[in-house]
Amino acid sequence: MDTTQEFFGDVWHRxxxxxxxxxxxFPAAGAKLEAYRPxxxxxxxxxxxxxxxxxxxxxxxxxxxxxxxxxxxxxxPSGLIDKLLEWCSExxxxxxxxxxxxxxxxxxxxxxMHEGVRYVKTGASWQKRRRVxxxxxxxxxxxxxxxxxxxxxxxVSHQDPLITQFFPRLPPExxxxxxxxxxxxxxxxxxxxLVTFLSAAIExxxxxxxxxxxxxxxxxxxxxxxxxxRSMAKLRVLTxxxxxxxxxxxxxxxxxxxxxxxxxxxxxxxxxxxxxxxxLRCPACRNSxxxxxxxxxxxKKSCRKTMQMRRHRDPxxxxxx
Ligand SMILES: [Zn+2]
Numbered sequence: 001m002d003t004t005q006e007f008f009g010d011v012w013h014r015x016x017x018x019x020x021x022x023x024x025x026f027p028a029a030g031a032k033l034e035a036y037r038p039x040x041x042x043x044x045x046x047x048x049x050x051x052x053x054x055x056x057x058x059x060x061x062x063x064x065x066x067x068x069x070x071x072x073x074x075x076x077p078s079g080l081i082d083k084l085l086e087w088c089s090e091x092x093x094x095x096x097x098x099x100x101x102x103x104x105x106x107x108x109x110x111x112x113m114h115e116g117v118r119y120v121k122t123g124a125s126w127q128k129r130r131r132v133x134x135x136x137x138x139x140x141x142x143x144x145x146x147x148x149x150x151x152x153x154x155x156v157s158h159q160d161p162l163i164t165q166f167f168p169r170l171p172p173e174x175x176x177x178x179x180x181x182x183x184x185x186x187x188x189x190x191x192x193x194l195v196t197f198l199s200a201a202i203e204x205x206x207x208x209x210x211x212x213x214x215x216x217x218x219x220x221x222x223x224x225x226x227x228x229x230r231s232m233a234k235l236r237v238l239t240x241x242x243x244x245x246x247x248x249x250x251x252x253x254x255x256x257x258x259x260x261x262x263x264x265x266x267x268x269x270x271x272x273x274x275x276x277x278x279x280l281r282c283p284a285c286r287n288s289x290x291x292x293x294x295x296x297x298x299x300k301k302s303c304r305k306t307m308q309m310r311r312h313r314d315p316x317x318x319x320x321x
Pocket of ligand 1: 283285286287
């Protein structure tokens with residue numbers, strides 16, 4: 001069948017440096033590509049201690065960004081782009097295209113009009129199948145989600161901006177040789193538009209923060225219940241590309257997760273944290289954290305002390321005890 005594959009498993013890729021140019025986040029010239037396992041840094045909190053999991057840094061990165069920042073005229077807080085490039089050198093890009101894309105048929109590189117090359121996402125890998133027979137009219141295109149949290153899959157042209165926005169430096173004549181996702185060559189040509197990155201991060205944040213129950217469900221108003229349901233639906237679609245994975249540890253099998261995008265992995269981590277734990281934002285340092293404690297308000301003791309000091313200086317200050 002002449003099939004090549006790139007396994008993603010629980011691995012993600014990052015360059016050690018990124019640049020921002022013309023609205024896009026690119027790997028910097030000469031930057032080093034590295035594979036890493038985002039799940040290695042994930043875990044439950046121990047006892048009453050709060051815990052920082054990998055996705056918390058994304059929530060913190062965009063805590064001052066709202067939807068109006070990602071529509072023209074794109075007014076962004078100063079210093080955001082530098083912070084974002086630094087964040088990407090630690091975590092990589094979010095993989096928005098890989099989250100939305102299910103499969104794609106590209107023209108055959110040899111120019112044969114009756115054949116195409118199919119890229120297809122399976123459980124834990126991307127596969128390239130050459131010599132796909134195109135019966136009747138030649139149809140090239142991609143099966144994608146039009147929006148990140150769109151539960152429906154649509155067929156679009158492989159040259160739809162939905163796809164091409166991620167490859168602004170790939171000349172049209174090289175499209176037929178687009179590297180298979182997860183191959184080293186793929187990461188060299190893949191970039192994320194800043195607005196797409198931020199919009200994805202906002203969707204993720206809205207899904208996570210809106211899914212947190214602030215009171216028992218039976219005591220919520222109808223409006224609050226509707227908005228909670230909307231957030232839950234967002235998180236559900238964001239995790240829909242995640243699969244389970246059994247991996248060996250000595251003589252037992254453990255349960256893990258595989259996601260074709262960092263966004264999917266983060267969404268699964270947040271889903272696990274929201275189950276029986278709480279994802280909060282500390283009122284002192286404004287960073288997010290996970291806790292098992294029902295009484296916790298602050299991410300650490302020093303933040304509780306900071307707030308006590310602030311209230312001591314200004315007794316009229318409102319806020320948690
Ligand atoms: Zn704090």
